[in-house]
Amino acid sequence: MPSRRIIPCLDVKDGRVVKGTNFVNLRDAGSAVELARRYYEEGADELVFLDITATVEKRKALIKLVEEVAKVIRIPFTVGGGISSVEDIDVLLKAGADKVSLNSAIVKNPELISEAATRFGSQAVVVAIDIKKIDDEYKVFVKGGRENTFIEGFGWVKKTVELGAGELLITSMDKDGTKDGYDLDFLSKVKEMVTVPIIASGGAGNQQHFADAFNSANVDACLAASLFHYQEMKISDLKNYLKSVNVDMRI
Amino acid sequence: MIAIIDYGAGNTASVANALEELNVKFRIAKTEGVICKAEKIIFPGVGHAASAVRNLHILNLFNLLRILKRPLLGICLGMQLFSEKSIEGDTACLGVLPVDTKKFDETKVTVPNMGWSKVKSIKESKLFEGLQNEEFFYFAHTYFVPINEFTIATANHDVNFTAAIEKNNFYGVQFHPEKSGKAGLQILENFVEKC
Numbered sequence: 001m002p003s004r005r006i007i008p009c010l011d012v013k014d015g016r017v018v019k020g021t022n023f024v025n026l027r028d029a030g031s032a033v034e035l036a037r038r039y040y041e042e043g044a045d046e047l048v049f050l051d052i053t054a055t056v057e058k059r060k061a062l063i064k065l066v067e068e069v070a071k072v073i074r075i076p077f078t079v080g081g082g083i084s085s086v087e088d089i090d091v092l093l094k095a096g097a098d099k100v101s102l103n104s105a106i107v108k109n110p111e112l113i114s115e116a117a118t119r120f121g122s123q124a125v126v127v128a129i130d131i132k133k134i135d136d137e138y139k140v141f142v143k144g145g146r147e148n149t150f151i152e153g154f155g156w157v158k159k160t161v162e163l164g165a166g167e168l169l170i171t172s173m174d175k176d177g178t179k180d181g182y183d184l185d186f187l188s189k190v191k192e193m194v195t196v197p198i199i200a201s202g203g204a205g206n207q208q209h210f211a212d213a214f215n216s217a218n219v220d221a222c223l224a225a226s227l228f229h230y231q232e233m234k235i236s237d238l239k240n241y242l243k244s245v246n247v248d249m250r251i
Numbered sequence: 252m253i254a255i256i257d258y259g260a261g262n263t264a265s266v267a268n269a270l271e272e273l274n275v276k277f278r279i280a281k282t283e284g285v286i287c288k289a290e291k292i293i294f295p296g297v298g299h300a301a302s303a304v305r306n307l308h309i310l311n312l313f314n315l316l317r318i319l320k321r322p323l324l325g326i327c328l329g330m331q332l333f334s335e336k337s338i339e340g341d342t343a344c345l346g347v348l349p350v351d352t353k354k355f356d357e358t359k360v361t362v363p364n365m366g367w368s369k370v371k372s373i374k375e376s377k378l379f380e381g382l383q384n385e386e387f388f389y390f391a392h393t394y395f396v397p398i399n400e401f402t403i404a405t406a407n408h409d410v411n412f413t414a415a416i417e418k419n420n421f422y423g424v425q426f427h428p429e430k431s432g433k434a435g436l437q438i439l440e441n442f443v444e445k446c
Contacts, residue, residue, distance in 0.1 A: 001408060002366030002390060040432075045367055071268050076389055076430045096264040098391070098430065121298040121328075123363045123391040166363050195357045197365045220361060250367040250387040 003248040004214050005045035005221035006235055007199060008228045010035055011052045012081075015065055017229060018052065033068050035229065040073040042235040045250060047073065048101065048169070048223060050128075051081030052144055063095050070096025078126050078169075086115050093120060101169060103128040104142040107149050110163055117164030126199075127165035129156060131186060132173040138186060145173050153186065154193065161194045168194065169223065172202040177226070179205025187217035199223050207233070207241045214247045253443060254280040254289035258310055260303035260328065261295030262429075269429040269436060275443050283315055291321055291443065295429075296328030300352070300394070301340030303328055317345050322420050322446045330416060330423030331396055339394050347421050350399045360409040363393045368406045370414045370426065376403040377445040378415060378422055378438060386434045388414070388426035395425065422446055 010017045012032050036047055049069070051062055066079055079092050080101025089100045106112050106127065116125045130141045131153045138153030157168065170190060172183035182200045191198050197220035200213045204224040213219050227233045243249040253270065257263045257279045270277045277293075280286050294316065296303055307313040316323065325333055332344045337352035344352070355362045367387040372379050388406075395412035398405060404415040406425070416423040422442060428435035 001360070002364060002368040003387065005366050070264060071271070074269060074272070074430060074432050074435060076391070076427070093262060094264060096262075096268060098262065098265070118299065119302075122393060123365060124297065167365060195360075195362055197361050197363070220366065
Protein backbone atom coordinates (compact mmCIF):
# COMPACT_ATOMS: atom_id res chain seq x y z
CA MET A 1 0.00 0.00 0.00
CA PRO A 2 1.33 3.45 -0.81
CA SER A 3 1.35 6.05 1.96
CA ARG A 4 -1.71 8.29 2.26
CA ARG A 5 -1.48 11.55 0.37
CA ILE A 6 -1.98 15.21 1.29
CA ILE A 7 -2.97 17.25 -1.74
CA PRO A 8 -3.23 21.04 -1.71
CA CYS A 9 -5.70 22.26 -4.29
CA LEU A 10 -5.12 25.49 -6.14
CA ASP A 11 -8.25 27.01 -7.65
CA VAL A 12 -6.83 29.18 -10.37
CA LYS A 13 -8.22 32.22 -12.12
CA ASP A 14 -6.01 34.18 -14.51
CA GLY A 15 -2.85 32.59 -13.07
CA ARG A 16 -3.75 33.59 -9.49
CA VAL A 17 -4.98 31.26 -6.80
CA VAL A 18 -8.44 32.04 -5.47
CA LYS A 19 -10.66 30.35 -2.94
CA GLY A 20 -14.25 31.00 -1.98
CA THR A 21 -16.74 29.58 0.47
CA ASN A 22 -19.36 27.23 -0.95
CA PHE A 23 -18.00 27.85 -4.44
CA VAL A 24 -18.57 31.63 -4.43
CA ASN A 25 -17.02 34.82 -2.93
CA LEU A 26 -13.49 34.41 -4.29
CA ARG A 27 -10.48 35.74 -2.39
CA ASP A 28 -7.01 36.13 -3.91
CA ALA A 29 -4.37 33.82 -2.42
CA GLY A 30 -1.31 34.56 -4.52
CA SER A 31 0.63 33.39 -7.56
CA ALA A 32 -0.09 29.81 -8.56
CA VAL A 33 3.52 29.02 -9.46
CA GLU A 34 4.85 30.44 -6.19
CA LEU A 35 2.33 28.53 -4.11
CA ALA A 36 3.06 25.35 -6.04
CA ARG A 37 6.75 25.72 -5.27
CA ARG A 38 6.04 26.35 -1.59
CA TYR A 39 3.83 23.27 -1.29
CA TYR A 40 6.39 21.11 -3.06
CA GLU A 41 9.06 22.25 -0.62
CA GLU A 42 6.80 21.75 2.39
CA GLY A 43 6.22 18.09 1.50
CA ALA A 44 2.92 18.02 -0.41
CA ASP A 45 2.51 14.62 -2.05
CA GLU A 46 0.74 15.92 -5.09
CA LEU A 47 -1.04 19.08 -6.31
CA VAL A 48 -4.35 19.75 -8.01
CA PHE A 49 -5.03 22.82 -10.16
CA LEU A 50 -8.60 23.67 -11.01
CA ASP A 51 -9.11 26.40 -13.56
CA ILE A 52 -12.35 27.58 -12.01
CA THR A 53 -13.21 30.06 -14.73
CA ALA A 54 -12.70 27.59 -17.52
CA THR A 55 -16.05 25.90 -17.70
CA VAL A 56 -18.20 28.93 -17.07
CA GLU A 57 -16.41 31.22 -19.48
CA LYS A 58 -15.70 28.45 -21.97
CA ARG A 59 -11.97 28.90 -21.60
CA LYS A 60 -9.46 26.13 -21.97
CA ALA A 61 -7.25 25.34 -18.98
CA LEU A 62 -4.15 27.43 -18.61
CA ILE A 63 -1.50 25.66 -20.65
CA LYS A 64 1.15 28.18 -19.91
CA LEU A 65 0.64 27.91 -16.19
CA VAL A 66 0.92 24.13 -16.45
CA GLU A 67 4.23 24.47 -18.28
CA GLU A 68 5.59 26.86 -15.65
CA VAL A 69 4.45 24.67 -12.77
CA ALA A 70 5.94 21.57 -14.37
CA LYS A 71 9.31 23.32 -14.49
CA VAL A 72 9.44 24.06 -10.77
CA ILE A 73 7.91 21.06 -9.00
CA ARG A 74 9.02 17.41 -9.01
CA ILE A 75 5.81 15.89 -7.70
CA PRO A 76 2.77 14.82 -9.71
CA PHE A 77 -0.03 17.24 -10.43
CA THR A 78 -3.54 17.14 -11.82
CA VAL A 79 -5.22 19.84 -13.89
CA GLY A 80 -8.95 20.33 -14.25
CA GLY A 81 -11.46 22.85 -15.45
CA GLY A 82 -13.13 23.13 -18.83
CA ILE A 83 -11.70 19.92 -20.28
CA SER A 84 -14.11 18.57 -22.86
CA SER A 85 -12.13 16.47 -25.35
CA VAL A 86 -9.18 14.09 -25.68
CA GLU A 87 -7.40 16.89 -27.55
CA ASP A 88 -7.73 19.14 -24.46
CA ILE A 89 -6.23 16.34 -22.37
CA ASP A 90 -3.40 15.69 -24.80
CA VAL A 91 -2.32 19.34 -24.68
CA LEU A 92 -2.31 19.42 -20.87
CA LEU A 93 -0.37 16.18 -20.49
CA LYS A 94 2.16 17.32 -23.07
CA ALA A 95 2.56 20.57 -21.14
CA GLY A 96 3.66 18.53 -18.12
CA ALA A 97 0.51 17.62 -16.18
CA ASP A 98 0.36 14.01 -14.96
CA LYS A 99 -3.39 13.68 -14.74
CA VAL A 100 -6.47 15.57 -15.74
CA SER A 101 -9.65 15.97 -13.78
CA LEU A 102 -12.93 15.62 -15.66
CA ASN A 103 -16.18 17.04 -14.32
CA SER A 104 -18.87 18.88 -16.32
CA ALA A 105 -18.09 17.50 -19.79
CA ILE A 106 -18.47 13.86 -18.76
CA VAL A 107 -22.06 14.39 -17.65
CA LYS A 108 -22.95 15.24 -21.25
CA ASN A 109 -20.45 12.82 -22.72
CA PRO A 110 -19.53 9.98 -20.31
CA GLU A 111 -17.60 8.20 -23.08
CA LEU A 112 -14.92 10.86 -22.74
CA ILE A 113 -13.78 8.91 -19.66
CA SER A 114 -13.22 5.69 -21.60
CA GLU A 115 -11.67 7.47 -24.58
CA ALA A 116 -9.21 9.22 -22.27
CA ALA A 117 -8.45 6.05 -20.28
CA THR A 118 -7.77 4.08 -23.46
CA ARG A 119 -5.51 6.71 -24.93
CA PHE A 120 -3.62 7.96 -21.86
CA GLY A 121 -4.17 5.19 -19.29
CA SER A 122 -6.56 5.21 -16.34
CA GLN A 123 -3.84 6.58 -14.08
CA ALA A 124 -4.11 9.89 -15.95
CA VAL A 125 -7.89 10.18 -15.59
CA VAL A 126 -9.32 11.66 -12.40
CA VAL A 127 -13.08 12.03 -12.24
CA ALA A 128 -14.15 14.95 -10.05
CA ILE A 129 -17.60 14.56 -8.54
CA ASP A 130 -19.27 17.46 -6.74
CA ILE A 131 -21.96 16.20 -4.41
CA LYS A 132 -24.76 17.98 -2.56
CA LYS A 133 -27.37 16.37 -0.36
CA ILE A 134 -30.91 17.32 -1.38
CA ASP A 135 -33.92 15.82 0.38
CA ASP A 136 -31.78 13.01 1.79
CA GLU A 137 -30.32 12.07 -1.58
CA TYR A 138 -26.85 12.86 -2.90
CA LYS A 139 -27.03 14.73 -6.21
CA VAL A 140 -24.21 15.43 -8.67
CA PHE A 141 -23.57 19.10 -9.44
CA VAL A 142 -21.48 20.54 -12.28
CA LYS A 143 -20.20 23.88 -13.59
CA GLY A 144 -18.40 24.78 -10.38
CA GLY A 145 -21.35 23.76 -8.28
CA ARG A 146 -23.85 25.96 -10.09
CA GLU A 147 -25.89 23.34 -11.86
CA ASN A 148 -27.78 20.38 -10.45
CA THR A 149 -27.66 17.46 -12.89
CA PHE A 150 -30.26 15.53 -10.84
CA ILE A 151 -27.98 12.48 -11.26
CA GLU A 152 -27.81 10.31 -8.14
CA GLY A 153 -24.34 10.33 -6.53
CA PHE A 154 -23.58 6.66 -5.87
CA GLY A 155 -24.82 5.59 -9.29
CA TRP A 156 -22.57 8.17 -10.92
CA VAL A 157 -19.57 7.00 -8.88
CA LYS A 158 -20.11 3.45 -10.08
CA LYS A 159 -20.62 4.44 -13.70
CA THR A 160 -17.50 6.60 -13.95
CA VAL A 161 -15.34 3.82 -12.51
CA GLU A 162 -16.81 1.29 -14.94
CA LEU A 163 -15.94 3.68 -17.77
CA GLY A 164 -12.29 3.76 -16.69
CA ALA A 165 -11.77 6.52 -14.10
CA GLY A 166 -8.42 5.91 -12.42
CA GLU A 167 -9.19 7.95 -9.34
CA LEU A 168 -12.15 9.84 -7.87
CA LEU A 169 -12.00 13.33 -6.40
CA ILE A 170 -15.12 13.63 -4.27
CA THR A 171 -16.11 17.13 -3.15
CA SER A 172 -18.93 17.66 -0.72
CA MET A 173 -20.48 21.00 -1.59
CA ASP A 174 -22.35 21.03 1.72
CA LYS A 175 -19.03 20.85 3.55
CA ASP A 176 -16.81 22.91 1.23
CA GLY A 177 -15.55 26.04 2.95
CA THR A 178 -17.27 25.22 6.25
CA LYS A 179 -14.19 23.81 8.06
CA ASP A 180 -16.59 21.37 9.61
CA GLY A 181 -14.85 18.16 8.56
CA TYR A 182 -15.07 15.93 5.49
CA ASP A 183 -18.30 14.16 4.53
CA LEU A 184 -17.31 10.87 6.16
CA ASP A 185 -20.63 9.20 5.49
CA PHE A 186 -20.55 9.61 1.71
CA LEU A 187 -16.81 8.99 1.46
CA SER A 188 -16.82 5.74 3.41
CA LYS A 189 -19.67 4.38 1.31
CA VAL A 190 -17.87 5.32 -1.91
CA LYS A 191 -14.65 3.74 -0.67
CA GLU A 192 -16.48 0.47 -0.06
CA MET A 193 -18.11 0.54 -3.50
CA VAL A 194 -15.08 0.97 -5.75
CA THR A 195 -11.45 -0.15 -5.95
CA VAL A 196 -9.89 3.02 -7.41
CA PRO A 197 -8.22 5.53 -5.07
CA ILE A 198 -10.49 8.13 -3.44
CA ILE A 199 -9.50 11.73 -2.78
CA ALA A 200 -11.63 13.46 -0.13
CA SER A 201 -12.39 17.13 -0.63
CA GLY A 202 -14.44 19.80 1.10
CA GLY A 203 -14.67 20.65 4.77
CA ALA A 204 -11.21 20.22 6.27
CA GLY A 205 -10.77 22.65 9.17
CA ASN A 206 -8.30 21.01 11.52
CA GLN A 207 -5.82 18.14 11.73
CA GLN A 208 -8.37 15.80 13.30
CA HIS A 209 -10.57 16.09 10.19
CA PHE A 210 -7.78 14.64 8.07
CA ALA A 211 -7.19 11.83 10.56
CA ASP A 212 -10.92 11.02 10.51
CA ALA A 213 -11.03 10.87 6.72
CA PHE A 214 -8.07 8.48 6.64
CA ASN A 215 -8.88 6.36 9.66
CA SER A 216 -12.70 6.30 9.54
CA ALA A 217 -13.54 6.70 5.85
CA ASN A 218 -10.32 4.96 4.72
CA VAL A 219 -9.73 7.43 1.87
CA ASP A 220 -6.43 7.36 -0.03
CA ALA A 221 -5.84 11.09 -0.12
CA CYS A 222 -7.15 14.30 1.42
CA LEU A 223 -7.40 17.54 -0.46
CA ALA A 224 -7.64 21.01 1.02
CA ALA A 225 -7.18 24.53 -0.27
CA SER A 226 -7.68 27.63 1.86
CA LEU A 227 -6.30 25.97 5.00
CA PHE A 228 -2.92 25.77 3.33
CA HIS A 229 -3.04 28.95 1.22
CA TYR A 230 -3.40 31.29 4.16
CA GLN A 231 -0.89 29.31 6.23
CA GLU A 232 -3.43 28.35 8.86
CA MET A 233 -1.95 24.89 8.68
CA LYS A 234 1.52 23.84 7.56
CA ILE A 235 1.69 20.69 5.46
CA SER A 236 4.73 19.44 7.35
CA ASP A 237 2.98 19.89 10.74
CA LEU A 238 -0.12 18.14 9.43
CA LYS A 239 1.87 15.19 8.10
CA ASN A 240 3.80 14.81 11.35
CA TYR A 241 0.55 14.85 13.31
CA LEU A 242 -1.05 12.25 11.02
CA LYS A 243 1.96 9.99 11.34
CA SER A 244 1.65 10.24 15.13
CA VAL A 245 -1.93 8.96 14.93
CA ASN A 246 -0.88 5.97 12.79
CA VAL A 247 -1.68 7.28 9.34
CA ASP A 248 1.01 6.08 6.92
CA MET A 249 2.70 9.27 5.66
CA ARG A 250 5.69 10.12 3.52
CA ILE A 251 7.75 12.40 5.76
CA MET B 252 23.88 13.74 -24.97
CA ILE B 253 20.90 11.87 -23.53
CA ALA B 254 18.02 10.90 -25.81
CA ILE B 255 14.50 10.84 -24.40
CA ILE B 256 12.47 8.61 -26.67
CA ASP B 257 9.18 10.16 -27.77
CA TYR B 258 7.03 7.39 -29.21
CA GLY B 259 3.67 8.91 -28.41
CA ALA B 260 3.30 6.95 -25.20
CA GLY B 261 5.33 8.87 -22.71
CA ASN B 262 5.27 12.08 -20.78
CA THR B 263 8.53 13.43 -22.18
CA ALA B 264 7.91 16.93 -20.76
CA SER B 265 8.35 15.82 -17.15
CA VAL B 266 11.54 13.90 -17.83
CA ALA B 267 12.87 16.84 -19.87
CA ASN B 268 12.10 19.26 -17.01
CA ALA B 269 13.92 17.05 -14.52
CA LEU B 270 17.00 16.80 -16.78
CA GLU B 271 16.96 20.58 -17.22
CA GLU B 272 17.04 20.97 -13.46
CA LEU B 273 20.08 18.67 -13.41
CA ASN B 274 21.73 20.67 -16.22
CA VAL B 275 21.94 17.58 -18.40
CA LYS B 276 21.99 17.93 -22.18
CA PHE B 277 19.26 15.96 -23.88
CA ARG B 278 17.21 15.63 -27.04
CA ILE B 279 13.70 14.39 -27.53
CA ALA B 280 14.18 11.62 -30.09
CA LYS B 281 11.88 9.75 -32.43
CA THR B 282 14.33 8.37 -34.94
CA GLU B 283 16.97 5.66 -35.01
CA GLY B 284 19.54 8.21 -36.14
CA VAL B 285 19.25 10.42 -33.06
CA ILE B 286 18.93 7.50 -30.65
CA CYS B 287 22.05 5.81 -32.00
CA LYS B 288 24.06 9.00 -31.50
CA ALA B 289 23.05 9.34 -27.85
CA GLU B 290 25.36 8.21 -25.04
CA LYS B 291 22.38 7.13 -22.99
CA ILE B 292 18.71 6.71 -23.60
CA ILE B 293 15.67 7.31 -21.43
CA PHE B 294 12.56 5.37 -22.36
CA PRO B 295 9.51 6.78 -20.55
CA GLY B 296 6.03 5.40 -20.92
CA VAL B 297 2.46 5.91 -19.85
CA GLY B 298 -0.73 4.49 -21.27
CA HIS B 299 -1.52 1.15 -22.80
CA ALA B 300 1.17 -1.48 -23.49
CA ALA B 301 -0.31 -2.56 -26.82
CA SER B 302 -0.45 0.95 -28.28
CA ALA B 303 3.05 1.66 -26.96
CA VAL B 304 4.46 -1.43 -28.71
CA ARG B 305 2.54 -0.57 -31.88
CA ASN B 306 4.08 2.91 -31.85
CA LEU B 307 7.56 1.43 -31.39
CA HIS B 308 7.01 -0.71 -34.47
CA ILE B 309 5.67 2.21 -36.49
CA LEU B 310 8.78 4.25 -35.65
CA ASN B 311 10.94 1.20 -36.36
CA LEU B 312 12.47 1.31 -32.87
CA PHE B 313 11.36 -2.06 -31.49
CA ASN B 314 14.36 -4.10 -32.57
CA LEU B 315 16.77 -1.24 -32.03
CA LEU B 316 15.86 -1.10 -28.33
CA ARG B 317 16.41 -4.85 -27.97
CA ILE B 318 19.92 -4.78 -29.38
CA LEU B 319 21.17 -1.44 -28.08
CA LYS B 320 24.33 -1.69 -26.01
CA ARG B 321 24.20 1.82 -24.55
CA PRO B 322 22.65 2.39 -21.11
CA LEU B 323 18.89 2.54 -21.41
CA LEU B 324 16.54 3.57 -18.57
CA GLY B 325 12.93 2.41 -18.86
CA ILE B 326 10.45 4.32 -16.71
CA CYS B 327 7.07 2.90 -15.62
CA LEU B 328 5.51 1.36 -18.76
CA GLY B 329 8.99 1.69 -20.27
CA MET B 330 10.31 -0.85 -17.77
CA GLN B 331 7.27 -3.11 -18.20
CA LEU B 332 8.00 -3.23 -21.92
CA PHE B 333 11.32 -4.92 -21.08
CA SER B 334 9.35 -8.01 -20.03
CA GLU B 335 8.53 -10.95 -22.33
CA LYS B 336 4.86 -10.17 -22.52
CA SER B 337 2.31 -7.92 -20.83
CA ILE B 338 -1.08 -9.19 -19.82
CA GLU B 339 -2.30 -5.70 -20.77
CA GLY B 340 -3.71 -6.34 -24.23
CA ASP B 341 -1.77 -9.64 -24.30
CA THR B 342 1.15 -7.72 -25.77
CA ALA B 343 4.50 -9.20 -26.84
CA CYS B 344 7.18 -6.92 -25.38
CA LEU B 345 10.95 -6.52 -25.81
CA GLY B 346 11.88 -9.75 -24.04
CA VAL B 347 14.79 -8.39 -22.03
CA LEU B 348 13.43 -9.74 -18.74
CA PRO B 349 12.45 -13.41 -18.37
CA VAL B 350 9.00 -12.63 -16.90
CA ASP B 351 5.55 -11.45 -17.94
CA THR B 352 3.99 -8.21 -16.72
CA LYS B 353 0.95 -8.90 -14.54
CA LYS B 354 -1.99 -6.98 -13.12
CA PHE B 355 -2.71 -6.14 -9.47
CA ASP B 356 -5.65 -8.02 -8.00
CA GLU B 357 -8.53 -5.52 -7.73
CA THR B 358 -10.35 -7.72 -5.26
CA LYS B 359 -7.49 -7.28 -2.80
CA VAL B 360 -6.03 -3.80 -3.28
CA THR B 361 -6.73 -0.33 -4.64
CA VAL B 362 -5.98 -0.23 -8.36
CA PRO B 363 -4.26 1.73 -9.86
CA ASN B 364 -1.47 1.71 -7.28
CA MET B 365 -1.20 5.46 -6.97
CA GLY B 366 1.05 7.30 -4.58
CA TRP B 367 4.35 7.22 -2.71
CA SER B 368 5.75 3.87 -1.62
CA LYS B 369 8.95 2.83 0.09
CA VAL B 370 11.45 1.17 -2.21
CA LYS B 371 13.69 -1.50 -0.78
CA SER B 372 17.05 -2.19 -2.40
CA ILE B 373 17.83 -5.89 -2.60
CA LYS B 374 20.97 -5.74 -4.78
CA GLU B 375 23.60 -3.07 -5.03
CA SER B 376 23.28 -0.87 -8.08
CA LYS B 377 24.79 2.39 -9.25
CA LEU B 378 21.24 3.57 -9.88
CA PHE B 379 20.57 3.83 -6.13
CA GLU B 380 23.94 5.21 -5.04
CA GLY B 381 23.76 7.96 -2.44
CA LEU B 382 20.18 7.13 -1.53
CA GLN B 383 18.90 5.85 1.78
CA ASN B 384 17.34 2.44 1.66
CA GLU B 385 13.52 2.52 1.88
CA GLU B 386 13.24 5.97 0.34
CA PHE B 387 9.79 7.00 -0.96
CA PHE B 388 9.13 7.17 -4.71
CA TYR B 389 5.97 8.01 -6.66
CA PHE B 390 4.13 5.16 -8.39
CA ALA B 391 1.10 5.27 -10.73
CA HIS B 392 0.41 1.89 -12.33
CA THR B 393 -2.06 -0.96 -12.70
CA TYR B 394 0.39 -3.58 -14.01
CA PHE B 395 3.66 -4.75 -12.49
CA VAL B 396 6.78 -6.75 -13.25
CA PRO B 397 7.10 -9.74 -10.89
CA ILE B 398 10.32 -10.14 -8.95
CA ASN B 399 12.96 -11.91 -11.04
CA GLU B 400 16.73 -12.45 -11.07
CA PHE B 401 17.34 -8.93 -12.42
CA THR B 402 15.27 -7.15 -9.76
CA ILE B 403 17.44 -4.73 -7.78
CA ALA B 404 14.71 -3.09 -5.69
CA THR B 405 11.18 -3.98 -4.61
CA ALA B 406 8.02 -2.30 -3.36
CA ASN B 407 4.80 -3.72 -1.97
CA HIS B 408 1.16 -3.43 -2.99
CA ASP B 409 -0.55 -6.58 -1.75
CA VAL B 410 2.35 -8.43 -3.39
CA ASN B 411 6.03 -7.57 -3.50
CA PHE B 412 6.84 -6.41 -7.01
CA THR B 413 9.81 -5.11 -8.99
CA ALA B 414 10.50 -1.43 -8.31
CA ALA B 415 13.76 -1.41 -10.28
CA ILE B 416 15.81 -3.72 -12.50
CA GLU B 417 19.32 -3.87 -13.89
CA LYS B 418 20.45 -6.25 -16.61
CA ASN B 419 23.61 -5.39 -18.53
CA ASN B 420 22.88 -2.00 -20.14
CA PHE B 421 19.17 -2.18 -19.30
CA TYR B 422 17.97 -0.24 -16.27
CA GLY B 423 14.33 0.17 -15.33
CA VAL B 424 12.20 1.75 -12.64
CA GLN B 425 8.50 1.22 -12.06
CA PHE B 426 8.19 4.51 -10.19
CA HIS B 427 8.49 7.96 -11.73
CA PRO B 428 11.89 9.42 -10.80
CA GLU B 429 10.93 12.63 -12.61
CA LYS B 430 8.02 13.02 -10.15
CA SER B 431 9.66 11.73 -6.97
CA GLY B 432 11.21 14.89 -5.54
CA LYS B 433 14.89 14.98 -4.68
CA ALA B 434 15.27 11.19 -4.41
CA GLY B 435 13.95 10.86 -7.94
CA LEU B 436 16.39 13.47 -9.24
CA GLN B 437 19.19 11.48 -7.60
CA ILE B 438 18.16 8.37 -9.56
CA LEU B 439 18.22 10.31 -12.83
CA GLU B 440 21.56 11.88 -11.95
CA ASN B 441 22.98 8.45 -11.08
CA PHE B 442 21.83 7.08 -14.41
CA VAL B 443 23.36 9.99 -16.31
CA GLU B 444 26.62 10.12 -14.34
CA LYS B 445 27.31 6.58 -13.15
CA CYS B 446 25.51 3.90 -15.13
